[in-house]
Amino acid sequence: MKKPTVAISACLLGRKCRYDGTDNYDPKLLGKLEGCELIPFCPEDHAFGTPRPTMDLIATEEGTKAISNLTGADLTPPVAKYARRFFDEHPGIDLFIGKDRSPSCGVCSARLYDRDKRLIRSDAAGLMAREAIERGIEAWDAEAFIAAHPAPPILGS
Secondary structure (H helix, E strand, C coil), X not given: CCCCEEEEEHHHHCCCCCCCCCCCCCHHHHHHCCCCEEEEECHHHHHHCCCCCCEEEEEECCEXXXXXXXXXXXXXXXXXXXXXXXHHHCCCCCEEEECCXXXXXXXXXXXXXXXXXXXXXXXXXXXXXXXXXXXXXXXXXXXXXXXXXXXXXXXXX
């Protein structure tokens, strides 16, 4: 029987690839994924290195863009290119687990702002997550996945 293949934000595995050079290692999540084939990804680290300035999702006339908080530059193209290539190179992915609230990896928790940085919504999909969803891959924020998949009861207690 084939092991489920899971695309997972690399920071959740302990890779120090967050914008500030830290990680989001989550042993509880990894315990729930035991027996799965894990394929890590981090579009922002790949495109911009670590550490790096933060970015936010901004609603524009052309659609949602990832905009640098430091320079105001549109960072969407390299992130979107990475996402397309990642899924093209890994066509058998069964499940996508992204880091909550990430403008790249958040599944339904990324914050979307208008051009004046007023919050429009906080349940948007990040750029990488959106690519997974558009490809029909089951997608979860890490925190929601943990909450929806509780630990089995301990027998005899």
